[in-house]
Amino acid sequence: MRPRLLLAAVLALSACKGMDVSNGKVDWEQAGSAAADAAEAMSDSPAKEKALGRELSANLAARFGLLQDEKATRYLNLVGLSVARKSERGADGWRFGILDTAAVNAYAAPGGWVFVTRGxxxxxxxxxxxxxxxxxxxAHVERRHSMKALKAGKLLEAGGKAAKAAGAKGSRLSAAAGLLIxxxxxxxxxxxESDADARGMALAGAAGYAAKGLPDALEKLYGDDHEDKPLAAFGKRHPKLADRKRALDAALKTAPEKGVWNPKRFRLGLSSL
Incomplete structure (x- = not known):
């Protein structure tokens, strides 16, 4: 999808009716049951899985805002699609966008929505x-990690007895999206996370990029108690850096030795930020 159309599509999502995390408390077990039912019903339906991804993407766009930078978004899609075409899903249906926040994070939504933050x-x-x-x-999308967690009921562990979702009478789709949020x-x-690290390194390498790109990126994305909050928050939401690097360093031993880094194109592509 062209960057201009991506921007229009995601911005339109933020105005859609659906998940409203500010209204109505529901029983967590009831929401979880509805979400598990929804995941079961969607398991063989790519269209419904994409609908759930749109619901989650709308929430992210509404929460953080979508960066109105066509040049940077075009470049992000160039890089993203070059990797995505090596996935089992192929290049069709992927959408890459930039969330307008200094927080350091990235998000994968079912159906092929991928967001990174300005930070x-x-x-x-x-x-x-x-x-x-x-x-x-x-890799998270390709492996359907969020859908599998939803179907297995693992998300019930995340939120205690009550959760903010679409409302007690919300749809199964909204209940599922609430748990994915x-x-x-x-x-x-x-x-x-470990699976996505290994698969992600393989996908990037298959696309011609230096396999060490992901380990090097992780070094920069983790913070500590002395770092600013946006950076430190990344480490709190992910496994320990030492554990991830240990596994990735082992995988590097069998990864292709060559691959591009493209620092100049990177600087040019994001020069408007």
Whole structure:
């Protein structure tokens, strides 16, 4: 999808009726049951899975705002699609957007929606690092981690007895989206993050990028107690950096030795930020 159309599509989503996280409390178990039913019904329906992704994407766009920068969005889609076409899903149906926030994060929504924050783009230094981050999120979508967590009821562990969702009489789709919003705030399981790291490194390498891009990006995206809050928050939502680097360093031993970094194209592509 052309960047201009992507912007229009996601902005339109933020005006759609659907998930409203500010209205109505529901029983968490009831919401979880409805969400599990929705995930079960969607398991063999790509169209319904995309609908759930749109619902979640609308929430992200409404919460953070979408960056109105066509040049940067075009470049992000260039890099994202170069990696996505190596996935099992192929290049069709992917949408990449930039959330207008200084927070450092990236998000994957069912159906092929991938978002990175303006803050994250300020942290990575070259195209290989950006490709590694996008490949990690693409892997979450390809492996259907959020849908599997929803179907397995794992999200019930994330929120206690009550959750803000669409309302007690909300649709199954809205209930499922409400739980996925919780997942985006809490983060994926360690197993899913590890899987996305390994698969993401492979996808980025297959697209011709330096395999070390993802490990190098992670070094820049983690913070500590002495760092600013946007950076420190990234580490709190993800497994420990040392654990991830240990696994990725082992994978690097069998990864292709060559690959592009494209620092100049990266700087040009995001020069408007």
């Amino acid at each position: 994250l783009l300020k942290r990575v230094h070259n195209e290989a690092e950006l490709a590694g981050v996008l490949a990690h999120e693409i 919780k997942l985006t705030d809490k983060g994926f399981s360690r197993a899913d």
